[in-house]
Amino acid sequence: PESLGPPSELIHVRRSERTTRAPNRLCLNMKVEHDEVGDLEEPANYKTIMLDPDKRYCNDFSMDRIVDWAEMEVEQHGGPSQHLQKTNQAKEKVSHNETNGVEASTSSVNSDYNSELDSDGDLYMIQIRPIPDAIGKLSLFTELYLDSNKLKGHIPSSLGNCKELTVLNLDDNKLSGNIPEQLLLLPSLTNFLSLERNSLSGSIPTEIKNLKMLSYLDLSYNNLSSTVTGSLGECISLSELYFSSNIFQGITPSSLSLLRALKVLDVSQNNLSGKIPHFLDKWKFIEFLNLSFNDFDGEVLVTGVFANASVFSVLGNNRLCGGFVTLELPKCKENGNERFLKVSYNELLKATDGFSSTNLIAEGGFSSVYKGILNSDDDEFVLVKVLYLQNQGARKSFLAECEAWRNIRHRNLLKIITSCLSVDFQSNYFKALVYEYMPNGSVHDWLHSSANTLKLNLLQRVNILNDVATALDYLHNRCQTTIVHGDLKPSNILLDADMVAHVGDFGLARLLGTDLNQNSSTEVKGTIGYAPPEYGTRNEMTCSGDVYSFGILLLELTTGKKPTDDMFIEGLSTHKFASIALPDHVLDVIDDDAIVLQSTEGDTKEVEECLVATIKIGVSYSVDSPPERMKIEIVISELQRILDVLQNI
Template sequence: MNSPKAIICLASSSRISFLLYSLTIICLTSATVFASSGGNETDYQALLSFKSKITEDPYQILTSWNHSFHFCEWSGISCGKRHKRVTAIELSSKSLRGSLSPHVGNLSFLHYLSLWNNSFQGTIPHELGRLSRLRRLGLHENKFSGVIPQNLSGCSNLEKLWLNKNWLIGSIPKEMSLLSKLTGLVMNDNKLTGGIPPFLGNITSMEMFTATGNPLGGRIPDTLGHWKSLTLFYSGECNLNGSIPPSIFNLSLLVTFSLSANHLTGSLPSDIGNQLPNLEGLQLWGNELTGVLPPSISNCSKLVILEMSENNFSGKLTIDFSKLRDINLIEMSNNNLHGRGEADDLWFIESLKNCTKLVKLEFVNCNLIGVLPVSIGNLSHQLNSLYLRDNQLSGSLPSSIGSLVGLTTLGLGRNRFKGKIPTTIGNLQKLQRLSLTNNKFSGPIPDAIGNLSLLIELYLYSNKLEGHIPSSLGKCKKLDLLNLADNTLSGKLPWQLPKLPSLTVLLNLSQNSLSGSIPTQIKDLKMLCELDLSYNNLTGTITSSLGECISLTKLYLSGNIFQGIIPSSLSSLRGLEVLDISHNNLSGKIPQFLDKWNSLEFLNLSFNDFEGQVPIIGVFANSSLFSVLGNDRLCGGLVTLKLPKCKEKGGKKKRFPFFILVIVIAPTLLIVLCCVYLLCKKKRNSQPSQSSGNERFLKVSYNELLKATDRFSTANLIGEGGISSVYKGIFDSDDDKFVAVKVLHLQNRGAHRSFLAECEAWRNIRHRNLLKIITSCSSVDFQGNDFKALVYEFMSNGSVHDSLHSSANTSKLNLLQRINILKDVATALDYLHNHCQKTIVHGDLKPSNILLDADLVAHVGDFGLARLLGTDLNQNSSTGVKGTIGYAPPEYGIGSEMTSSLSSCMYGKAESNCKKERCMS
């Protein structure tokens, strides 16, 4: 029997055992609970908070984030093996949308956070600054906004920070200089301002810095020269200015140096190639750098990309590319790299033969001068893009060009090449785009061009090519754009071209000498957007097959010899924006479907033989959107057209009694003679009209006149003479008032003298019956040629000649109108001869120089042969009589000096003994 003490000990032992058991149970239970929450409640709750802020998860990435799995097994989560704490979150490119929970800052063991290429928005939580163990933070390619949090400096172990391609604003916070371990800072394509701060130079561990595409502004700080380990530097399109600090060129480990599209000035150090021997990419295009391109670049033997376009570099290019065996891309466009016209100015092309990896070579608008060397054919077979356009390359195009079998793009336009296009061009089997425009190539288009089966775009316009369009072009089954305009091509339009269904962008054969009719196969171009056959010698009717080209938006058929009516099939072209069929022999009425096209932006029916009523709806409701000039049998339409009213249908036409005509005309003529006699008497007592010497004329440039006349379009041509052409135009500043622009053909003899004479005359005269001059322009065109023009008020009713010799059955001018015109002209002559400060002799008075305004008031114009009596301009020229046969008095032709009496007789065919008193007979 146990003693009481033993019983007490047993009881105590049992109690202790029970306590131990209970503690064990509690611990096991707690462990189970703890395990269910993932080993760390803080991490668990932080991840759940992260999930709660996600509004879209199209790939169901976060469905595994639930109680059924330990959070270390959740998708995108990594944990430490020892403590089971979250060390990495990798959720890049998952199409997640939402905001970033600030509770992520509680993941105190986090080393790596990557959320790039999602749609996170809102601000970057400043709580991220608590992640002291964080080494890599990738928030790029999202929609984060706001500023960069200052307390990211708390991430003291941060090595890589990607913030690029967001919507961040503000400046780079100064606290970032505390990130002493940072090796990579990438923040391109945001909206950051405030410049590149100098304090960033304190982060001496920096190896990669990218700020491209931010409007930072300011200068590049010299302190960046402290980044001795820097290999990549990208700060293009940052609105930077000033020069590149010399300290930057001491960063000898630089592999890529990109400062493109800024406003940097100054020149490059001559020994840049020795200072940066490891360079693989040098991108300085789009700045304002000057000086020569340093020859030492030849020493950058590892160079792969060299982009120096769009600067102000000048002088002969002396880089020896033969040392750059790894070079892949060379872009030097828009610099002034011409030499002195020496034989070796294009030597650099010879040095490129060792660059076997060269893929792209671009020297556009570099003012290169000389003959393209035969060695051009020695360039790399890997070369796929060769651009040498807009230079002064001359001579023949070497046949060796056919050796560049890797070419997909060849651009040689706007040079001075001449001779034939080499047939070896057909060897370039991979060619997709070929441009030889604006040269002086002659001879036929080689048939071998049909061998370019991959050709997509072909530009041969503005040359001197002749002969037929080769039918072999029909083999170019991928051709979607063909422009052969402005040559002297002849023959018929080959039917093989319309059989190319790939032609969808443009077919331009304008300004050639093509003949025949439009082939019916044109209907196969169902996807073509623009067709231009204008200014050829095409005949016949406008084929109804064009109505099947249902994708056409622009159709130009002007300047041909088409006849007949506008085919009704064109009503199918409901997407047409521009239709120009002017300057043909078309007739009939204006089709009703034209006024129903809502897409039509401009319609030109001028200078044909259309008849009947002009509609007033659709495109015809706005006079600036259409033209019907030169169709004398049209009527009605908008009031601004000044066309006669259409006659009402039905009823017999009453004959005008002849005897009434005689009764009216006889006394009227007598009155006219009396009026003329009185107007031609000696000077009246009234004060002479004075020109305003202080009048301020509108200043216009060549470019403004170019725009006003739609590039001196033939559609706006309203008159043409031996030394000038007159265009209808309208200035942007005055969108409802037309002007007439007289452009002098300065290459023709006498044009310059005519311009001076006309300016001198207009400087001294102003009268209601003289054509009103608005301004003059003496400048140069875009090719550097002298340009002179006069701008007049536009006369909507044309000239008296047009009205007198109208092709309509009856003249537009009735008797009373003719009498008023005679009075207006006589009044103008009386003013010129008797009331000017200096007597002015017109010298070429004829019906075509008498212009009529909207009210049929006559205005005398064209003072190109005018003389101011008593001035140096009155000296007779020894080159012969100036004037127009039939309108110059015989006295002038046999040697008499020009007088006001003779000038007055120049209206109408003058008699040999014409006297001032009967000058208007």
């Protein structure tokens, strides 16, 4: 209705189902004062509208006359005649004739401004090619919408003078040239910046780092090239980021890992290459990830967003492998020719300060583990695992571990750096493996060490379980040769700086279908309390045995009780202890350090429901009968569901 306008503030009427034209007065949403624009021949109270080029309705943005833009009035019969007039030039009337009682224009004013009429004499397309530099004089703009207007030319750098601008939408035009650096120096640009579907070229300016509060950025469907600037990582408030359908190349910068608030990331249809960055599956709020039609290679992750095939796409990356079966990607091939650069005994001796007891982290039946600095230039610690070659089984343990590491690569497995096969100063054989250092130690330390004053909360514990389950799923189902870990327990699960769990110690590992799966009746199989009961009566190590160990690990993480705790006597075990608490007495068996009940009754109920669901998993995985144990891949979706609840409490 005509009575609706003119409004005092911007009104959006987008993608509606209107069947009649919007009244002209509705389009008059702001007034430009004389001193903001500069000297004009007449007062700057002329009404200016822009029409949707497709539907002939008011476009999202309309403004009063400014320098070098057209004054456009469109009235029906009975009002002023239709005309287009260019500002700061002599007024030029358009010829008119009467058609069915409606005044109709039959020509355009000049080559810069084109308009056409439909059969009823209504103006239905206005094409304004350049965005004038004078637009920068409108310093009080807060929102500017010029999308879908077939604008040509460059984006004026004078937009950098619009110091109050929070929203800028220039998408679906024919703009070309570079993105002006001045535009990216606006700290006010916090809500929305869309430049998609134009012909912009060049690279993303490093000045993008100044938009630290921007929440939405769309640069899709342009001709932007070069590498993706690492400066994007400083736009830490981004929740949606799109730069699909450009010509970007190279690897994804690691600085994007700082965009932890991202819900949507679309980098599809570029020439990006390299491995899929590991930080992508750490983002907690990501709802959709599109990596399709690039040149990524290597293994597709199976955690975080990659655990749900409906919320990410990797189509068109023909060198990818692995991932969940639903992706229908080939299995990753082992690289049998890869060899690690070996180090000498003397280098390891120096790195660990002579294998000093102050650097000793852990001791086991076959080895000792030290921390040390292998490269004095970077001061980064490594883990050095020294084998007790004089102990029975140590040599075979070393062989098993080397063979296992030759076949596996996964973010939740401890990363091997190098190895050492040498002799010491007494001419004794010396063997060692060097691993990536894990600064947060082992899960065992967090649960049971008196020296560790910090404790794991429930969310951290479930995250650790999810990491371990993902690693086991990889070993059992994603490797070219199925691998049984054989000794899953808290001391073999190490935590990095981000508290991500890494499964280590493959000294008892078995590769099914190879000579390394041939056990003797005298060999150690697992650790007491964590090894399944069938290992005591037969030789074969199985994936089902790892599942049992995972169930015991889960119950230890939630109850805080070791399976060898003194309380487990007269037939009571970790499994039975947890089982009898279901479903109404779970809080009675949970480790006090695991949870801090929320202040509201609703949150307390949600926490308890998560605990019940978690304990049920542990009980079902730690049953004595192997056929009754579920496969490890099933637990991942269950744990992810629990994590989703905990993260929103």
